[in-house]
Structures are given as structure tokens and as C-alpha cells.
Amino acid sequence: MNAALLVFPGSNCDRDARVALTRACGHPPRDIWHTECSIPNDIDFILVPGGFTHGDYLRPGAMAARAPVTRALVAHAARGTAILGICNGFQILTECGLLPGALIRNTGIKFVARDVHLKVERTDTMFTRAYRESAIIRMPVAHMDGNYFADNRTLSKLNDDGRIAFRYTSDPHAADWVTSAILANPNGSIDDIAGIYNEQMNVLGLMPHPERACERITGSTDGAHLFTSLIEHLS
């Protein structure tokens, strides 16, 4: 896998993504600064990391979506390059039109940082082939604006096309008294949507952080399979 990592002013999960990609691929990704007008053709995977690009001023992802490098990203997407947007990266992907819908303020009007459980909706995509079928996985979320919203038509199209990647769900192993107190859906996303694909299934955006779930000692290894899936697909 020949990975690239986009870095914007205010990206702050780029180091975590770099560590996770290096661990998965054996070599570090190529960093691409936001002012670059092109992304090399030999790149076959582009990660748009989380953070507060441009301070989230205006709207999360709105300014990064208009950066020169984002135009190059859109061009790569059209050629079928695998693209993953995490958290603020997901927001950038919706803002630049690669993914439908929008990520609005969490229903609690508060930043939310905790582990969530996700149902892997399908395991036949380039991002999820290494997961067991209908697996329930755990990884952290950390965001203020992760409440996915789309109009009914978009929503039914996403559902019909099998483009929901992950949905928030409750912890299947915890006792009822533990889970009853905690809402499975941390931000009010419509239909519990945590991540979606584009029509061509080569662009994935999700709010949870797979790059923070690659080591047992930090809480979970469930995110690592996402990178393994891509490596399998691209080799």
C-alpha cells in the first residue's frame, strides 16, 4: 500500500494516523501539505485525518474542503483511489461533496469523548474485508460535531445501496445495568450512522477513530482491521 496523509493547519490526529499506518504497512505514509495542488499518481490510499482544521471556524471542514490539496483529493477519488476520512476528515469529505449529508452539532451540545461500539454493516468492502461478518467493534469517538444528518431521499438511497459502513450499537458483553446508563449513539446521528461510503465504495468517512484502536494496551485493536483490509485489498 502506498499511503498518503493529508495535513491541514489544525490537523491533530495526523501523528496517530501516521503511527497506525506505519505499524500496518511497515513504512510511513507520505505527508501532503494542504497547499499542494496535486497528489502523486502512485498513491493508492489517502487518509484525511481528524483535528480542528482552520480551528473549525465557519463550519468543521468547510475551509479545508476548499484547500488546493482537496481538489487533488477529489480528482483521485474519481479515479477510484481508496480514501478514508476520520472525524474532521469525514467532515471535510462531506463539505467537499465526496460524501452526502452533513455532520452537525452533537445533540448534547457538548464535546463527547468515549469508547463506542459499532456494528460493521458489511464486510465485503475494501475497508472492512478483514472484519468478521456482523462484527461489533469498539473504538473511541472524540468530537463536537458528529451528528450525521441527511434528508430522507439521501438516507434511503444510502440504505438501499448498502452504503452505511458502521452504526452505533450497545456493548454486547456488558451487563444491562452498565449499558442502560449510556446511550449507544453518542451524538444523535440519524439511524445511528457512524460512517458511510460514496457510491463507488472507494471513499469512507467515519466519526470514530480506528487509528486510536490499534493496540490492546490502549483499549482496543478493532481499528487495526480497517487498515489490514486496505492492505489486503491493495496488494
Add this chain to the structure above:
Amino acid sequence: MKAEDISSDQRHLTPDSITSHGLNKEEYLALLSSLGREPTLTELGIFSVMWSEHCSYKSSRVWLKKLPTTGMAVVQGPGENAGAVDIGDGMCAVFKMESHNHPSFIEPYQGAATGVGGILRDVFTMGARPVALLNSLRFGEATHKKTRHLVGGVVAGIGGYGNCIGVPTVGGEVGFDASYNGNILVNAMCVGIADIDSLFFSAASGIGNPVVYVGSKTGRDGIHGATMASAEFDSKSEEKRPTVQVGDPFTEKLLLEACLELMSEDAIVAIQDMGAAGLTSSAVEMASKGGVGIELDLDQIPQRETGMNAYEIMLSESQERMLMVIKPEREAFARAIFDKWGIDFEVVGKITNTGCITVRHKGDVEANIPLSPLGDNAPSYERTLIMPEPACKISGTEAFESSDIAETLIQMIGSSALSSRRWIWEQYDHTIMGDTIARPGGDAALVRIHQTDRALALTCDVTPRYCAADPYQGGAQAVAECWRNLCAVGAEPLAITDCLNFGNPERAEIMGQFAATIEGMAEACTVLNFPVVSGNVSLYNETAGQAIQPTPTIGGVGLVDDVNAAATISFKNTGDKLVLIGPHGHHLDQSIYLQIIHGRAEGACPPIDLACELRTGQFVREIIRAKIVNAVHDISDGGLLVAITEMALAGGIGAQLRVSENDFVRKLFGEDQARYVVSARDGEVSELLSRARTNDIEVHLLGETGGDSLKLEGCHPISLMSLQIAHESWFPELMKS
């Protein structure tokens, strides 16, 4: 310089303008004699902020010298932007804690946010990458009309800044008490990691070297913030809102990356962040420390408002700014880095040999002051003090009966003092940077040293009600509890930073509290070999004559050699044995039990036996390292049963306990110090007991883990579900009401 060279547009100074600058008559006379003439308004402003309590430590300096500041691990003690301790492999942990109390009371979101921003800058100014944030918060009573608003704003502000800049907030503590109704405390701690031989310091050198300003543009915000932080509040304090600065964490993130990038090259001679008293204090400190002079040309200062005068530019506390002295031949190189990050970079002056700070603006000299009276020879007072009398002990034989332990425990665990703080820490990104091993909610957070198997253990602690009862013992207890929390995760405690929050030092009894607290802290630091490497003093925390409880917050840093061998509080298995390390509890004075169940906030601070603390903590570290125990929790607020409840809830596993009925309540809820609860597999217990004998440590078998309730012999079982509900609901209920 002759008087006529000084700016002509100065207004004539009136006695009013002198007192409104916080200077008393003696101080103004000292100013006149050091200057040899009347000051300009700008000069008066400079003296005013440099001689404020906040910048000069004029009431506390003589006492702070009593704290031990050296030790094997100390790389940098107090006096720089932050302290540093050796953590092996040529690296050091750089850390400091600072208060932002007054601004947070006036404008909670921005006050708390800029507190975080300031402490982050203190750490990365030293050349360290910040890896963790913690905070210690005190609010008024939960029922007070402002509390909910202040809690919401402060927590959102801390989160807003830390989350955006991308440094995990991994721990902290919060308390509620009526003494903070008019003066909340927001103490923020930052920890960074640097290579020992690439630390950066603030002493300027090299006559003629350029002085460079980087960061946000200067505006009129925060003018006189340091003076505000050095006065009592009154009913008009909210009119001081314009003195609160506004934070921009996005700019700070860019500033952080640009500074660290430049620091990896050989270009910086000295660097200092612009915190309290802005450009004034950073310029004065850099030049004073280097024994040189400094000349500033204010026309070159990046400004975001038009028409600012010299006074305003020198005193602005606009955030996210740094002052650097760089090697002249590296100027273009340095500028290119800041251009790339989109951050202002301007040469605003030069280092001189005059021993003075000289400020020019629009062709006039606005200030020309010898540095020595501003820095090293600023006023320092040995204020009158009355040493406090420790509160009397409630009769040791007073019998306490609890007919219903279940109800008592549920009431305690669901109280403002002991309820879960999840509502707070779920608003802080605590997993970013990928090295958070132990998240908030345990005894100490664990942050792995990037790409190693070692970790820093971090905690903030203080028990103000103990300090109010007995400042000396309370000061010692704060240090001891911090030390104990580090031991409880298996870390070797290295050093502390402190944030000393007190009332008005011009009152003899407050100064006495301060002095006694320092003495207590100093003794604990000495015995536990736990030196102070950085810190901050916040005085005048009182409103309309009502002072806060003395609150010496202690931030501790420890080192874990093998992160896989660290301990956490959660029960791991069913059938493990529970062991009390230390004697059974007895001391109910000043306990949470007495406060919550009997409505009595009275009695003496629990006695602190530092030798016993040391022995017990070393023993606990030994059994953690030897992997004999699989869960460890120190016993503090609420006593033994609360500690066990927290362990059970964290692991989702209950316990059966056998505690003899003699003095049952005192055993369950006593807050005697130097004690821990551990769990161990059945097969390890004999080893644990034999090591305890060898080390002369008292231990008691308490029962075993299992089930979904806490069962005490002779009492109704208490379901974990009911405990969980009580524990988790208090905070959300408070914030919803």
C-alpha cells in the same frame, strides 16, 4: 536619559491613577527612587504589572524558598517557564501547573480556555511537546445559583482549548464548597516531553541579537489581567470582563508546531511566552535573566486594532504570543518556518547592554526603566502572620452507628464529593496522541512515553477541608496523597508542581495559613523525596472578605518502567482476595461520611505519618512490580468502603466483605492516611502476607471479589446497579436542573 526625552504626550499622574494601578504609597516612592523621576503612564503600567502579586510573588517569595527543589531526577527547578525531571533515555518530563481563577469566575469559558492555553505555552516554550493536560477545579456549593453556569463554562472552555490543540486531558479533580461561591479555582497542569540536551531557556544573550515576536496579533484584550488577579473581588467584579483574554487554540496549535519545528534547528538563543503582563513581563524576564538590556520598537508589533498606544501594547494580554531572541544569521530561515504555518514573525527589537528596558513608539521613548527594580529587586514582603491553630479533634470515643449501610453508601457515592466525574471528562479528548494507557477515573492517569514501554503517571490532588482544619497537616496531606496516587499505579514518584490558592495575604491569618501550608508541604516533600520543580501562587481569592479554603493543589509526575506492569483500580476476576494495606480506619473527623451523613464539617485533619506513608507506598510499588496484586486503589475521600465500591464499579464485579463489628462505621468510612486496598489471586495471597511481614506492613484480609453486589456480613447486599446509578447520576442531574 533626560526627562525631556520621555514621551511628551504623557498625562500627568494623579494619586488616583497610581492607586488604580494597584501600587501603594511606599511602592510608588520606591518606583520614584529607582527611576529618579516621575514615570510616564506607560512606565507606571509596566511597574504596576511587574510589581503585582501575580508577577512579583511579593508576599510569597520569602516562603517559597522553604520548599525543597532539588533531587536526583531534577533537571530544571523553579524559575523557568516550567520544571523538568529526568525520565531516562536522555529525555525529561517538563511540567507546570497554573491558576486562572479570577478570569474563570468572570467569564468561565474563556477564562478556563486561556488558562489551558497559557500552561501549554509554558511547556512548549521549554522545547517540550505537550503530551498531557490535567486540571483541578473548585466550585461553590452545588445549590449556589452560579455553580451550574460556572461548571458548564469552565469544563467547556478547558475542553474547547485542549481538544482543538490535540493534547489529551487525562486527569484531574473537582470539589464543591461554599467557600468558593464567589471565587472558583481553575488550576491547569500541562506535561510535555523533551530531550534533556535540547531544552530551551529564557535568559537573553548576545548584544545586538534580534528580538522576535511570533504568534497572534496584539489587541486590547486582557489589559491589566495580572493586576486583576492580584486584587480581591467585590460586587463589581463582573465589570472586569474586558480584562479577560480570548483564546484561539487553532493559532496556538500552529504556534506550537512552528516553534517545535524551529527548535529542532539551531536558531533560538532564548524564548519566553507572553503570559500574564504580556510583552512587558516576557521582555523584562528575558533581559533580566540574561543580565542584558532590551529595546523594543512598538511600531513593529503586529496589531489587530488600530490606534493602540504604547501603554496598551505593553500591557495587552492577547493570547498565543511568544518572544524569542534568535541568532541573527538564522532570521530568514526562522521566518520561513513561521510563514509556512501562517504565523506572524516580526523583529521588534534587539538585545542591548544597557541593563534597561527601552520602549519606543512613533518616534518617542515611552519607557526607559532599569531592569533590576522590575525583576530581581521587585518588592518582597515578610507579611505579618498569625500561625493557625489546628482544629480540635472530635472526641475519639463518640460512637457512630449506621442502621443502614446500603443507604449510607449510596448517599455518599451519589454526593457532590464522591460522585462520578464522567460528565466532565467525557468532554475532554483523553485518547488523542494514542498513548493514554490509564484514562480518567483511576488513581493516576498513565501516558506512555511515545514509542517506548515506559509511561508517565500523572495526578492532581488536594483536600481543602483538611487544609482549612489544619494548614500544616493539610499541606503535608496534599503532597502525601499525590505521592500515594502515583504509588497506587506502580509508578516511582519523581517530582511535583504546585498551585497555591489562598485568600488575601495582607490579612495575618491568611498569611499564617499560607506559611503553615508551605511548612507542611516542605516536610512531606523532604521525607518522600518528592521535590517541587515549578509552580504558581494565586492569592486574593476572596470576595467581600470571604476567603476560600486554603487550596494547595499538588500536581505529581511519576515514572512507570514497564507499562504492562502498571496497576489499575478495577477488579479483574471473580474469587480474588481483597486485602487492606495498612491499619483499619478510625478517623472520622473532617470525613466525607461526617459531612454527608451527619451534616458536620468539623474536627481535625487526619494525622499524617510520613515515615509510614513512605514505607507503605514503597511496599505497594513492590507488590505491583512483582505482579502479586491485580487491582490497587488508595483509600482517601470516603474511606475503605468507598474505595472498594469504586474498584467494583470500575471492574463490574462485586465483593463479599468481612469487617468485624467493632467500630464498624469508623472502619468503613474513616479517612486515615497511608492506606490502600488491593486484590490478588488466591494463590498470591500467602506471598503478599509474607512480604508484608518482612516489610513490617500491617495488612488485613477483607474478603473476596465476585457477584453483582457488595455484601457485608450482617448487612443487606448493595447491588452494583444501585451504586452505579447513584454514582453516575449526580453530575448529569446537577447540570440538567
